[in-house]
Amino acid sequence: MRVSIAPFTVRKRFALTISRGTTAESTNLWLKVEHDGIEGWGEASPFSAGGPPQTTETIARSLEPIVNLADCWSPFDRQQIELAAIEWKLPSAAKAALDTALWDWIGKKAGLPLWQLWGLQRSRIVPTSVTVGIGSPEKAIERLQDWLKFVQVKAIKVKLGSPDGIDADRAMFEAIARESPPRLKFSVDANGGWSLEEAITMCDWLAGQKRVKYVEQPLPVVARAELRELYDRSPLPIFVDESCHTSADIPPLADRVHGINIKLMKSGGLSEAMRMIHTAKACGLQVMFGCYSDSILANSALAQLSPLADYLDLDSHLNLRDDPFDGATMQRGCLLPNDLPGLGVQHRATHSRS
Structure with missing residues (x-):
């Protein structure tokens, strides 16, 4: 080859x-x-x-x-x-x-799409969240309104862990929650930006907001011992991202988190992503999929496994001005792989000429 x-x-x-x-x-x-x-x-x-x-x-x-x-x-x-x-x-x-x-x-x-080759059902794919990054309350509302204009949003991931502290986090979250339709569900991702004390405070406060499903990576990677204390005290489920790269990372985390975030680039591919899914489920953990600055090529790949995920955050390609590929499509808030063989991805320039 x-x-x-x-x-x-x-x-x-x-x-x-x-x-x-x-x-x-x-x-x-x-x-x-x-x-x-x-x-x-x-x-x-x-x-x-x-x-x-x-x-x-x-x-x-x-x-x-x-x-x-x-x-x-x-x-x-x-x-x-x-x-x-x-x-x-x-x-x-x-x-x-x-x-x-x-x-x-x-x-x-x-001659088969991977989801079909693996015997999975697209009907089990849950909605994917769209992301609002850290910013002022006004900028966060502007970003939310932009999402609502062109995507049928059902879930929102809010990035917190602001360098300006948890008061800034609260102000931004309150603004988004106030301006969003009541039907929308939230998740929060601090990307390791909180101390243990801040994480406990914020998890208690976010639980009172009623619409938050879970909190992702509240503590830095090095704070593994503190993660157990947060797990015991948080009223919201705790997921980890940066703390979990491959299946080998999962068993040591099983007594201090409720779920893990699998990303194609961290895991090393679909083969390891499958191992991570089965390991996490065997440990009684939930699974979410995430992304970095990935095009629809990488997100279509993870979409093939999406029937096995509890939560999805595969929105990076939706924020690109110049994605060179076509693949999985958003339908009623869900990123669904198509019926084309393999990943179902085509190059736009080549496809448009054919």
């Missing part, structure tokens, strides 16, 4: 601010696996979450051995390829692009 990579830059309609900083654009990598006249596609997007930053450059450089030695394998050599990726210490985003492309190839070879 042959493997190639190409960079592409995506720009956000609205810059996203979280507790760690602001992102306005991202240069991602489009990975292609070609064999027997069939192409499988994957995406790697840079991110920084609880470990060394994975940049576009480091991801691309790590894939060079795969590109150079790909003719030794076929897409059916999945175990060998995974072991090589481990041996060469590929960053998780590089693994995600490669693993996703191999799954896309297999789906196309079989």
Whole structure:
């Protein structure tokens, strides 16, 4: 088989601010696996979450051995390829692009979308939340109103953990809640921006707001001991994101969280995402899916597994001005994969000419 990579830059309609900083654009990598006249596609997007930053450059450089030695394998050599990726210490985003492309190839070879190949039901896919980043109450309301104009919103994720403190968090949340339709449900993501005392205070306060379903990553990754105390005292379920990358991270967290956030770039691909789902369920935990600055290519990949998720936050592509791909579509607030084989993703420029 042959493997190639190409960079592409995506720009956000609205810059996203979280507790760690602001992102306005991202240069991602489009990975292609070609064999027997069939192409499988994957995406790697840079991110920084609880470990060394994975940049576009480091991801691309790590894939060079795969590109150079790909003719030794076929897409059916999945175990060998995974072991090589481990041996060469590929960053998780590089693994995600490669693993996703191999799954896309297999789906196309079989002539089936992956959700159908795996025996899943699209009717079980829950609505995906849309994200409002940290900002002033006025900016938060503006962002909420923008979402409501072009997406059938059913759930909102509110980014808190403001560097200005929990008073600023409360003011922003109150503004969004006041201006949003009563039917909307909320989740809150602090991205590790609170201390234990602040997290306890905010979880108590948010529980009183009635519409909040859970709180995500309230404490920094290093605060694992404090996480247990928060778990015991919080009236709201606690989910973790930056604290949980792969299935190996889940059992030690099982006594101090209610759920985990699986992201394609953190996990290293659909294969590991499936392991994480089964491990989490075996530990009695709930599962949500999230994203970074991913295009619809990566989000369509996770959408194939979405029937297994309790909560979804796959909205990054909706905030892009120049996503080069078409794939899963929003229908009644849900991101639904289509009936095309594999990931069901097409390149817009190529598709428009055909």
